[in-house]
Amino acid sequence: EPEVTQTPSHQVTQMGQEVILRCVPISNHLYFYWYRQILGQKVEFLVSFYNNEISEKSEIFDDQFSVERPDGSNFTLKIRSTKLEDSAMYFCASRSPQETQYFGPGTRLLVL
Amino acid sequence: DAKTTQPPSMDCAEGRAANLPCNHSTISGNEYVYWYRQIHSQGPQYIIHGLKNNETNEMASLIITEDRKSSTLILPHATLRDTAVYYCIVNNNDMRFGAGTRLTVKP
Numbered sequence: 001e002p003e004v005t006q007t008p009s010h011q012v013t014q015m016g017q018e019v020i021l022r023c024v025p026i027s028n029h030l031y032f033y034w035y036r037q038i039l040g041q042k043v044e045f046l047v048s049f050y051n052n053e054i055s056e057k058s059e060i061f062d063d064q065f066s067v068e069r070p071d072g073s074n075f076t077l078k079i080r081s082t083k084l085e086d087s088a089m090y091f092c093a094s095r096s097p098q099e100t101q102y103f104g105p106g107t108r109l110l111v112l
Numbered sequence: 113d114a115k116t117t118q119p120p121s122m123d124c125a126e127g128r129a130a131n132l133p134c135n136h137s138t139i140s141g142n143e144y145v146y147w148y149r150q151i152h153s154q155g156p157q158y159i160i161h162g163l164k165n166n167e168t169n170e171m172a173s174l175i176i177t178e179d180r181k182s183s184t185l186i187l188p189h190a191t192l193r194d195t196a197v198y199y200c201i202v203n204n205n206d207m208r209f210g211a212g213t214r215l216t217v218k219p
Contacts, residue, residue: 004155033206043156043199043209056206091155093207100146101207103155 002026004104006092012110013082021077021107023092032075033093033101034067036060043091049075082111115139116200121214124194130187132213134200137181143203145176147185149196150212156199159185190217 005024013019025032034046047057049067066078075094079086087110093101117135124130136145144163148156160167160174162183167174173186187194199212 031205035207035209037153042211043150043207045206045208048206089153093155100158100161102158103148105155106153108153 004092004094004102006090006104006107008107009105010108010110012112015084015111016081019079019082019109021079021090021092021109023075023077023094023104024073025075025092025094026096026102027073029094029096029102031055031095031097031101032067032069033095034077035091035093035103036088037091037106038085038088046077079109082109084111087111115202115208116210118198118200118210118213120211121216123216123218124187124190126192126217126219127189130185130190130194130215130217132185132187132198132200132215133182134184135182136200136202139180139202145174145180145183146201146203146207147172147174148199148201148207148209149194150199151193151196156207156209159198190215192217192219 007022032049037043045058047061048055064080068076089106091106092104095101144161146161147159150156160172162174176183195217197212197214
């Protein structure tokens with residue numbers, strides 16, 4: 001069964017460093033999403049992406065965040081200058097039109 | 113913010129049916145009801161969704177009231193592996209998760 005994959009599974013970085021989280025959505029999906037989950041808290045929507053542009057973003061998704069689909073398979077989330085409070089699980093999701101979202105296993109980001 | 117209300121926690125005996133309620137009184141006519149679950153810190157796992165008719169798949173059944181203001185997810189024979197946080201979400205596109213219901217299946 002096709003699934004969303006994410007790399008790396010764990011990332012440790014120093015505060016102020018840039019990180020890129022990678023996702024490979026399910027191959028025929030057209031809508032892509034990033035979510036985050038701070039430890040012990042709920043899953044929070046960050047951004048949705050369709051047709052090579054952001055379709056919606058939350059108030060969390062500020063100027064330090066960016067998303068890109070650099071080729072036909074990857075979907076990335078970049079955090080330009082990480083802060084301690086960026087430590088969280090980051091989940092990628094994808095869907096095809098009229099279908100539900102399928103989530104990846106997540107990347108655990110720890111900012112020191 | 114989430115447009116749903118769920119009890120924070122529930123227990124269920126192994127082998128029994130788990131019935132998880134959700135209130136979504138402000139649901140609009142074209143919004144679906146989705147159910148996901150999250151086991152520990154894994155990615156949310158899709159369970160089932162519906163618009164107005166009851167739905168059943170290999171994992172669960174979804175019962176939606178006629179006025180669509182509430183629904184119930186039914187796990188017919190809960191196992192220990194069904195212990196998870198269950199999320200009821202109402203939307204058309206972007207998933208807005210609430211706190212969900214922490215279901216604990218006990219032996």
